[in-house]
Amino acid sequence: MTTNDFEAVIGLEVHVQLATESKIFSRAQAKQPEGTSLTEEKANHNVTPVCVGHPGTLPVLNRRTVEFAIKAGLATNCEIRRKSVFSRKHYFYPDLPKGYQISQYDQPLCEKGWLMVYPKGAEPRKIRITRIHMEEDAGKNIHMSGFSLINFNRAGVPLIEVVSEPDMRTAEEAGAYLRALYSVVTYLGICDGNLQEGNFRCDVNLSIRPRGQEAFGTRTEIKNVNSFRFVEKAIEHEMARQIEVVNAGGKIIQETRLYDSAKNVTVSMRTKEDAQDYRYFPDPDLSPLIVSETWIEELRRTLPELPEAKRARYCSDYGLSEYDSGVLTQNKKLAAVFEASLSLLTKKGIEEKAGAKVLANYLAGEVSRLMNEESIEIDQSKLGAQHLADLVPMLVADELSSTNAKVVISEIWKTGQTVAQVVESKGLRQVSDVGALEPIVAQVMTANAGQVADFRAGKEKLMGFFVGQCMKASRGQGNPKLFQDILEKKLRGK
Numbered sequence: 001m002t003t004n005d006f007e008a009v010i011g012l013e014v015h016v017q018l019a020t021e022s023k024i025f026s027r028a029q030a031k032q033p034e035g036t037s038l039t040e041e042k043a044n045h046n047v048t049p050v051c052v053g054h055p056g057t058l059p060v061l062n063r064r065t066v067e068f069a070i071k072a073g074l075a076t077n078c079e080i081r082r083k084s085v086f087s088r089k090h091y092f093y094p095d096l097p098k099g100y101q102i103s104q105y106d107q108p109l110c111e112k113g114w115l116m117v118y119p120k121g122a123e124p125r126k127i128r129i130t131r132i133h134m135e136e137d138a139g140k141n142i143h144m145s146g147f148s149l150i151n152f153n154r155a156g157v158p159l160i161e162v163v164s165e166p167d168m169r170t171a172e173e174a175g176a177y178l179r180a181l182y183s184v185v186t187y188l189g190i191c192d193g194n195l196q197e198g199n200f201r202c203d204v205n206l207s208i209r210p211r212g213q214e215a216f217g218t219r220t221e222i223k224n225v226n227s228f229r230f231v232e233k234a235i236e237h238e239m240a241r242q243i244e245v246v247n248a249g250g251k252i253i254q255e256t257r258l259y260d261s262a263k264n265v266t267v268s269m270r271t272k273e274d275a276q277d278y279r280y281f282p283d284p285d286l287s288p289l290i291v292s293e294t295w296i297e298e299l300r301r302t303l304p305e306l307p308e309a310k311r312a313r314y315c316s317d318y319g320l321s322e323y324d325s326g327v328l329t330q331n332k333k334l335a336a337v338f339e340a341s342l343s344l345l346t347k348k349g350i351e352e353k354a355g356a357k358v359l360a361n362y363l364a365g366e367v368s369r370l371m372n373e374e375s376i377e378i379d380q381s382k383l384g385a386q387h388l389a390d391l392v393p394m395l396v397a398d399e400l401s402s403t404n405a406k407v408v409i410s411e412i413w414k415t416g417q418t419v420a421q422v423v424e425s426k427g428l429r430q431v432s433d434v435g436a437l438e439p440i441v442a443q444v445m446t447a448n449a450g451q452v453a454d455f456r457a458g459k460e461k462l463m464g465f466f467v468g469q470c471m472k473a474s475r476g477q478g479n480p481k482l483f484q485d486i487l488e489k490k491l492r493g494k
């Protein structure tokens with residue numbers, strides 16, 4: 001069968017690191033110290049006897065962790081269980097000194113939620129969330145040559161694990177789901193969202209089946225992919241690999257695989273454990289967690305406007321396209337800059353919808369491009385709301401071309417100069433004074449008499465050539481639209 005005869009079935013498990021002050025079951029600081037040199041100078045700083053499971057220590061649940069997890073559940077349309085239970089999940093690994101991880105198993109805090117996702121160029125889809133549970137993170141092994149070191153700073157850092165139903169069918173849908181979930185947790189402020197530091201890590205479960213078949217195939221699980229783009233690539237690669245195995249008459253075995261982003265392949269790590277291997281049982285050190293209706297309602301009232309609602313509001317209030325609204329609202333900081341600029345613009349008397357349209361163009365365009373290129377957030381650049389509020393009126397008044405607006409943005413991005421400074425020092429102000437442009441047109445026509453004759457004889461595609469010559473003669477400062485209007489008149493003798 002060809003590739004097109006198969007479809008992928010994808011379910012994602014996402015570990016979100018919660019931005020609490022202290023760890024989930026101890027008073028140790030949860031925030032990781034700066035500096036990740038090989039030997040980690042500050043290794044094992046944020047550690048109490050609870051984090052390393054010394055005999056006689058007892059876990060005490062951090063209330064803030066529960067609040068954050070409930071907020072995540074409410075924001076993803078989950079039911080919040082009034083009674084949930086912490087269980088021990090046993091496995092043996094040096095970074096887990098207790099010999100078990102405290103997690104939630106058959107009675108997780110949140111269940112039966114969903115998120116809307118908007119994959120690029122495809123229909124919006126509702127992706128169901130099976131459950132969200134709380135658990136503790138493990139420490140970190142650092143392998144040196146001939147020996148290993150263990151850093152327990154991360155042991156006991158609170159996580160939520162968000163498990164989706166196997167509802168996704170393409171890499172784009174999986175990418176869109178991850179980005180949507182990421183925006184929700186960063187909007188809520190429950191996660192710092194630092195991908196490089198592993199604040200948001202994803203396991204990809206994937207199987208294939210012939211199109212039209214209902215039963216699921218055997219899945220593999222790709223562990224710990226921590227970039228949205230790598231998730232998409234890993235999915236494409238793993239799908240192709242499974243199709244090849246099946247087409248060659250082989251069978252997919254249930255196993256855990258690792259994605260190697262440098263080689264763009266997935267490699268087998270181990271055959272997958274089943275739940276029974278973990279010997280789950282309720283942790284006798286922790287009583288069941290009872291959550292009152294009042295507490296849930298209190299937390300519901302603290303929820304900020306969420307990306308989905310903001311998106312709808314941008315479409316209806318500002319008349320922005322679905323796409324632009326999506327790009328702007330997916331990133332909390334980008335949305336904040338948009339709203340701050342827009343409010344400055346309306347104070348300057350720019351009509352709201354017109355201002356919003358121009359702002360959205362540049363934020364979803366040049367600004368997003370710079371963010372992606374450098375993998376940074378807008379607040380890590382030198383460009384702020386005031387800059388954009390100074391730039392937009394110049395565009396509306398035709399004092400700056402769209403090409404030069406991009407030059408101004410990328411200059412401010414690095415230097416933080418004012419718009420006026422960049423425009424003056426680079427000579428970017430657009431000349432829209434007909435009196436100043438007409439002599440340039442006349443000069444270009446004289447210098448290109450042959451082309452003028454050709455144009456008048458019907459070779460009308462020469463218009464681009466003339467506009468180009470005029471732009472060149474004005475050193476890029478003339479208004480191209482006005483040049484064209486003047487040329488139309490002069491060339492046609494109108």
Ligand code: ADP
Pocket residue numbers: 009010011012013163164165166167205206207216217218219275
């Ligand atoms: P485990 O806890 O062992 O990883 P779960 O049953 O909790 O297993 O499922 C984990 C993830 O795998 C979920 O996101 C689920 O949607 C997904 N999943 C389950 N079956 C399949 C399948 N056949 N193909 C793809 N994904 C699947």
Ligand code: MG
Pocket residue numbers: 013203221
């Ligand atoms: Mg799993």
